[in-house]
Amino acid sequence: QVQLLQSGAEVKNPGASVKLSCKASGYTFITYKLFWVRQAPGQGLEYVGVINPDGGFTDYTHKFRGRVTMTRDMSTNTVYMEMSSLRPDDTAVYYCTRNGGGMDVWGQGTTVTVSS
């Protein structure tokens, strides 16, 4: 079945970087763009950016430009999101989600905690 499997929880100090992964299975990897969306505790959904596995094109919302880098590994059907200069307000659940007509498939989410 179609699935997005994300990496495990992370705890980081302020100023550090984190790299999250999202492995796609059950469909042709290059067919759909993948988004990253985050949700801070008790808050709503926030769009971070997009990667097109077909060619590697990326785009990030203005808020995250310069701090976020999305990449993909075609050999393992995996996309990555690296965020640098982490702050306590980056504490959130980070989701990868597929653009299949709306965000039709979601990963299980990765909790990132930024705390000293």
Added chain:
Amino acid sequence: QSALTQPRSVSGSPGQSVTLSCTGTSSDIGGYNYVSWYQQHPGKVPKLMIFDVNKRPSGVPDRFSGSKSGNTASLTISGLQAEDEADYYCCSFAGSYLLVFGGGTKLTVL
């Protein structure tokens, strides 16, 4: 890009219909027919309920319907059921790969 505006909370009784609104601008909702809605139960992953304004993914009950007028999109839930109690988020394309979410509406089934 500002977030779309959703009422913080809406409530309804079982069997009733409720409509959740989502207001944006001509640069997002008003400019494109790419509005989607997501249902999220506490501690769970969001679930796609409506895409492209009014299309339902396979498996979503036809009690859920979407529409748009000008800069405002709406999600209507008819025949309200207890399991519909959840947070609902709207999302719109805003040009050049940009997406924007609403702040979310908490739906309470009385």
